[in-house]
Amino acid sequence: MFDPTDLYRLDGELPELTDPVLLYHFEGFVDAGSAGRLALGHLLAELEHRVVATFDVDRLLDYRSRRPVMTFDTDRWTDYDAPELSVHLAHDTTGTPFLILTGPEPDREWELFTEAVAVLVDDLKVAKVITGHGIPMGVPHTRPLGHTAHGSKPELLSGNPSPFGKVRVPGSAAALLEYRLGAKGHDAAGFAVHVPHYLAQAEYPQAALAVLEAVTSHTGLVFPLDGLRDAADKTLTEIEEQISSSTELSVAIRGLEQQYDAFQSGAERENLLAEDTPMPTGDELAAQFEAFLAERDDSDS
Template identity: 50%
Template structure:
């Protein structure tokens, strides 16, 4: 492996601020929400955006994105204005130093997921974890799930030690899924003796392609409970309520969508009543509900939204 320290730069002044703020021996928590993997409802991306909007921040570390991205597979955007190229949406992968609502410092790793050199990138993040005595690393993102928006959101919690997620139910057995840089980071941190955990918020799959503030709110609340940080979760409530009202309006206007939601409610309620269930979609002792597939649900909801001509925002 090439030297991990050569793919990022640390601002020495901000590093000194971290050292001063954590002089009592308690290092800052690291929250990460890197874009590029599955993020239904933009749950993780909106968490990062929320934290940067609500809390003071300073740039601590900057990764060399030029070494980590495949531009031909994931092209950045540029703006052409009349006769000239006026701007470039430069990809970034960074670590910021933030302060929560009580002035407690923590770190936020955000930006675009590396396309290449995952092990080197993970080793680099581990160097930062060890340099700044990070006691806990926490990741967040959203995953599509066959649940209705009318029921409480559930969350899959995972960690490097079972004690870290003892208060969270396990929705799945052993499954094989595509890897992500964030999942690899958690795995490698655990193998090297560092505590790490993550929250995957279950987003109704008919809403997975649209911003879903309820998912971000659920993620923020879990991170707050796990870390003790004050992340100003209440600032997300108005957007969540507005989105909920818009979804309800669109459901009322479509008999097909309303039927889908009722079917999902029946399945969810059957699951909630079940005992000894092996997974979210397989309630024990109940007859399975004949539901449309995720693709069918998504296609129907997208068709409905496409037919709207009143200029109202998507759900």
């Protein structure tokens, strides 16, 4: 039997904490609008933090499936962006300590990895474990972003009705972690933010805001969000400029708005899942937004 504690190393002594929240997100699975990545990346950029534990990525990652970036300068290699999967200790704007686990999703040893996280959860006396990510939905960007809450106990859920019934889907390390921790009696929950399907491949700061606002509502943690709100406002302005210059896009968005409003009123449709439903002029919508997003990437580089 392998020892799960061999899968990580501690950076000094474990901090003495009282019922902290652990937020986590792993890059590599579905994350429409980069909601989870942007949310936790924003916290790490805005808040002082230190590494508590680092996982052995050599054991957990398949480098050939997600090759790390290296820099070649003229005639030699000058840099290597080493992947890192770590637990960080941070404090919110009120001084309340909490933990952040982030990095690439493990490719292998999922069971040992979840057991290792469970050991850390016990040792750090974690009260709640929470994740967040984005899922593509047939919703317009002109309406409030909703989310689907899920968790190990019914009382952990926020009351938002789920658009899903019973489904079988490809698993993820994040989902398995929630499942295994829940089986051990831990409070584990998550928020899947509903991202407009035509923006799923873009960085959509509004989705990251929705993740962090859901976490605040669920835990009481308070985060600095001004920078993220500014990025969200800028993104919306750019999207509106693109739509206003295209009759086809304007018509398609209006169709989504009517569909969304009818769903909200209970007039039609069982759900707004983008995968199951043909969107109004969907091909034109996706193609024009892909071109728009490519232009944004070129102008930012």
